[in-house]
Each structure stands twice: as structure tokens, then as C-alpha cells.
Amino acid sequence: MSDIAAVLERELGAGRVIGPGDDRLDDYGRDESPALLVPDDARHPPACAVLCERTDEVAAVLRVCAERGVPVVPRGAGSGMTGGCLPVAGGVVLSTERMQRVVEIAEDDLVAVVEPGVITGRLQEAVEARGLFYPPDPASLDFCSIGGNAATCAGGPRAFKYGVTREYVLGLEVALMGGEVLRVGRRTSKGVTGYDLVAGFVGSEGTFGVITELTVKLLPLPPGVATVLGVFADVPAASAAITALLRRGIRPRVLELADRASIDHVRPRARYRFPDGAGAIVLVEVDGDPDALDAEVERIGQACEGAGALDVLAAQSASERRALWEARRLISKSLRDAHRVKLNEDVCVPRGAITEMLARIARTSADLDLPIAVFGHAGDGNLHVNVLSDDDPADPAVARRLDQAVHRVLADTIDLRGTLSGEHGIGVTKRDVMTLEQSERVLEWQRRWKAMWDPAGLLNPGKVLPRRRGACSE
Numbered sequence: 001m002s003d004i005a006a007v008l009e010r011e012l013g014a015g016r017v018i019g020p021g022d023d024r025l026d027d028y029g030r031d032e033s034p035a036l037l038v039p040d041d042a043r044h045p046p047a048c049a050v051l052c053e054r055t056d057e058v059a060a061v062l063r064v065c066a067e068r069g070v071p072v073v074p075r076g077a078g079s080g081m082t083g084g085c086l087p088v089a090g091g092v093v094l095s096t097e098r099m100q101r102v103v104e105i106a107e108d109d110l111v112a113v114v115e116p117g118v119i120t121g122r123l124q125e126a127v128e129a130r131g132l133f134y135p136p137d138p139a140s141l142d143f144c145s146i147g148g149n150a151a152t153c154a155g156g157p158r159a160f161k162y163g164v165t166r167e168y169v170l171g172l173e174v175a176l177m178g179g180e181v182l183r184v185g186r187r188t189s190k191g192v193t194g195y196d197l198v199a200g201f202v203g204s205e206g207t208f209g210v211i212t213e214l215t216v217k218l219l220p221l222p223p224g225v226a227t228v229l230g231v232f233a234d235v236p237a238a239s240a241a242i243t244a245l246l247r248r249g250i251r252p253r254v255l256e257l258a259d260r261a262s263i264d265h266v267r268p269r270a271r272y273r274f275p276d277g278a279g280a281i282v283l284v285e286v287d288g289d290p291d292a293l294d295a296e297v298e299r300i301g302q303a304c305e306g307a308g309a310l311d312v313l314a315a316q317s318a319s320e321r322r323a324l325w326e327a328r329r330l331i332s333k334s335l336r337d338a339h340r341v342k343l344n345e346d347v348c349v350p351r352g353a354i355t356e357m358l359a360r361i362a363r364t365s366a367d368l369d370l371p372i373a374v375f376g377h378a379g380d381g382n383l384h385v386n387v388l389s390d391d392d393p394a395d396p397a398v399a400r401r402l403d404q405a406v407h408r409v410l411a412d413t414i415d416l417r418g419t420l421s422g423e424h425g426i427g428v429t430k431r432d433v434m435t436l437e438q439s440e441r442v443l444e445w446q447r448r449w450k451a452m453w454d455p456a457g458l459l460n461p462g463k464v465l466p467r468r469r470g471a472c473s474e
């Protein structure tokens with residue numbers, strides 16, 4: 001065992017440290033980010049991984065590592081798509097996967113207190129069994145952790161009505177590099193006492209502190225949900241339907257869009273027979289009083305038909321709703337299965353710029369002769385832009401074209417006053433393109449903010465902020 005692994009095993013006891021020579025260690029040098037987007041020198045196993053079970057153990061790891069100048073990388077479930085939990089500068093991966101307790105569900109206070117390793121979907125099941133609702137719903141909810149969700153400020157389809165993780169984190173317990181443990185925030189749904197430190201930790205991608213406990217806001221579970229699938233000839237028609245239904249005062253909880261390339265990939269697998277000429281789908285979901293839902297579904301149908309829908313289907317029972325969701329849920333896997341390369345950018349543009357963004361993406365696809373499939377959360381303008389290829393990415397000419405396509409997508413996003421990431425975060429894969437969106441002064445203030453919590457730069461180094469010119473890592 002390396003020196004640091006042996007020290008941490010003495011501190012935490014046997015069975016808690018995965019050290020060199022253990023086959024499991026490689027897993028802690030990987031996450032779900034596309035291999036092509038992670039810099040070559042950023043993908044390797046850590047010196048060791050530590051499986052913490054309590055806050056005092058997290059604090060001990062942060063104290064020992066700070067004393068020895070060893071980097072520490074917090075890790076939840078490793079489902080991140082931007083390399084946020086990769087040990088790019090080596091050191092120790094601190095895993096919260098064993099911190100799985102739902103400490104409290106307080107029905108009267110409408111809060112839950114949870115440890116960071118709780119799987120998001122398990123929290124949702126636990127609160128729904130009591131008639132309560134935790135709305136944030138990343139597509140990874142069956143395997144990502146709530147601590148990772150807070151660290152990345154995860155979002156999902158329901159964000160259009162209910163917002164993202166940030167809106168639900170009321171209070172945090174965090175352990176800082178050096179071992180100090182702080183409680184920030186509150187248990188009440190309102191509160192403006194002092195600066196909003198919770199807002200700073202949420203979305204800081206494990207670079208400020210390690211989240212060891214979360215107090216999250218709950219809502220009453222909506223008693224009814226209805227889903228409508230509208231099928232259109234093209235994206236402009238689908239966008240017209242979205243605009244029309246919003247103008248009718250409907251506030252869907254979900255408003256999803258997929259383009260022709262996405263549909264063409266799911267067509268062979270989905271049970272739904274898409275009409276000829278289907279070039280875009282819109283999936284709309286509303287919730288609330290079951291008696292009022294029929295009328296809302298009717299108005300959504302009218303908005304779709306008014307925009308020239310080729311087909312409109314509606315469902316209220318859970319099994320029928322699942323069937324309508326099937327096509328949307330199959331897209332990502334169908335794209336991955338069909339192509340050697342799939343680079344997923346999760347850009348976000350103002351809602352009114354979606355049609356123009358898709359037109360620009362179509363031009364990029366044609367100019368560079370690369371298929372690009374787009375689907376995502378139309379309500380928020382958050383688009384998953386998938387650059388696809390069957391060619392060998394080791395061929396420099398192919399790699400160059402892929403790189404050009406990604407850069408054009410990012411540049412168009414900024415040009416349309418959008419942002420580089422709607423939900424996946426920056427991590428290591430996007431840190432060096434931050435300068436497309438943010439000025440050097442804004443980046444400098446963020447470096448100072450990071451230095452306040454972690455002056456030695458040992459907590460999750462090499463993430464979020466771009467490298468300064470000439471520096472290899474920071």
C-alpha cells in the first residue's frame with residue numbers, strides 16, 4: 001500500500017481503504033464522461049479510494065490529507081458526465097457511497113434529512129410512500145447520489161415547473177479541507193439570515209467542501225399526472241405548438257423535444273409506430289387535481305393540432321404514460337448503440353432561440369458531414385446535442401472534425417446568449433472552454449472564492465476553472 005493508503009487505513013480501520021493492487025481501484029479513476037473529451041493525462045486510478053461511513057471519518061480524511069499535501073476528490077456514484085470525480089492530479093478519492101441513510105422525513109416540516117450517498121430514486125420512493133414529493137429527476141436517478149446531485153446542481157425533465165436541485169437544498173453539513181465541519185443554511189423553506197452559503201456549495205462540483213448531510217425541501221405529491229405526446233413534421237412546427245400551449249396559460253411540469261435524427265434512431269425499437277414524415281416530437285406532462293387534468297390535456301391537444309401535429313396521444317394511467325415516455329427514454333441508448341462515437345453536449349439557450357439553435361446545428365452537421373441528434377428539455381432550452389460518428393476517432397482528421405463540431409455548437413450557444421452546461425457541469429471536460437462564456441475577471445473572482453475554502457488547492461484540483469496559460473494543472 002502507498003504511504004497515504006496505509007495512513008488512512010490506520011485512521012479509519014480495516015476494510016475502508018482500497019489501495020494499489022486491489023482490482024476495484026481502477027473503478028475510482030472512471031466516471032460516465034466520454035473518453036474522447038477527457039484529457040489523456042486526466043484518466044488514471046487514484047493512489048487509493050476511501051469508503052467513508054460517517055462525517056467524522058470524512059473530516060479525518062480531509063485533515064490527514066491536508067497535513068500531507070495530498071489531493072482529495074469527492075465521489076458519489078460516479079455517474080457524472082464531465083469527469084468531475086476523476087483524480088486528475090492523483091491523490092485520494094473520498095467516496096460517500098456507504099453514507100446511505102435517510103436520517104429523517106419530517107412530514108409536517110416538509111423536509112427530509114439525508115446522507116450524501118443516498119440514491120436519488122430511493123429518496124423519491126421513500127418520500128412518495130408518505131404522500132410527499134422530491135421533484136428533481138435527473139435521468140440517472142436510479143444510480144446517481146443526492147450528494148452528487150447537490151454538487152452538480154442536477155436537473156431533469158421536471159425542472160421546467162419545479163426547478164433544479166438548488167431549489168430544494170435548504171441546509172448542508174460540509175467538511176472542509178483540513179477537517180473542519182460546518183452546518184450552513186437552514187431547515188425552513190424561507191430564510192435570509194446572512195449570505196447564502198448553501199447556494200455557493202450547490203453546484204461547486206466538490207471543489208469547496210465535501211457534503212456530508214443534506215436537508216432538502218419536499219412538496220405534497222401531486223394527486224394526478226397526465227402525459228401528451230405530439231408528433232410533428234419538423235422542429236419549427238413542434239416549437240409553434242410549445243409556444244401556443246404556453247400562451248394558453250398551461251404550465252407543464254415536463255416539456256421535452258426531440259428532432260428527426262433522434263426519432264430515426266428510436267423508430268426501429270419503439271412500440272409506437274411513428275407516422276411517415278415524423279420530424280420532431282414534443283412530450284408534455286401536467287400534474288395536479290385529476291378532475292382538472294382532462295381539460296388541460298384537451299387544451300394541449302388543441303395547441304398541438306393547431307400547429308399541424310401529425311399525431312397526438314394522451315395518457316393518464318401509469319402504464320400508458322410509461323408507453324408514451326418510451327420513445328423519449330430510448331433516445332440516448334439508441335444513439336450510443338448505433339455509433340462508435342457519441343459526444344453529448346448539454347448546452348442551454350434561451351427558450352426563444354431553440355429553433356435557431358437547431359437550424360445552426362443542422363448546418364454544422366452538413367458542413368462537417370457528421371450526424372448530430374438533438375433532444376432535451378425544451379421548456380428550459382436545455383438541449384442534449386449529440387455529435388455522432390462511425391469513423392475511428394484515433395484518426396487525426398476525424399478527431400479534428402469532431403472537435404470542430406463541438407466547438408461550433410458551443411460557440412453558437414454563446415452567440416445566442418446561452419450557457420455551456422444546463423445540468424452536467426464543467427468538471428474537467430469543459431474547464432478549458434469556460435473562457436468562451438466568462439471573462440477573465442469573472443474567472444479570477446471565482447479563483448479567489450475557491451481559495452477562500454481551499455487555500456492550498458487540494459480539494460478536487462483541476463476542475464471547473466480553466467488552467468492559466470502555461471500552468472499544467474490547478
Ligand SMILES: Cc1cc2nc3c(=O)[nH]c(=O)nc-3n(C[C@H](O)[C@H](O)[C@H](O)COP(=O)(O)OP(=O)(O)OC[C@H]3O[C@@H](n4cnc5c(N)ncnc54)[C@H](O)[C@@H]3O)c2cc1C
Pocket residue numbers: 031032073074075076077078079080081083084085096116137138139140143144145146147148149150151152153154155156157205206207209210211212423424460
Ligand atoms: C445515463 C445518464 C443520464 C444522466 N442524466 C442526467 C440528467 O438528466 N440531469 C443531470 O443533471 N445529470 C445527469 N447525468 C449526470 C450525473 O448523473 C449527474 O451529474 C449526477 O448529479 C452525478 O451524481 P453522482 O453521485 O454520480 O456524482 P459523481 O459523478 O460521483 O460526482 C459528480 C461531481 O460531484 C462531486 N461530488 C459527489 N459527491 C459529493 C459530495 N458528497 N460532496 C461534494 N462533492 C461531491 C464530485 O467531486 C464531482 O465533481 C446523467 C448521467 C448518466 C450516466
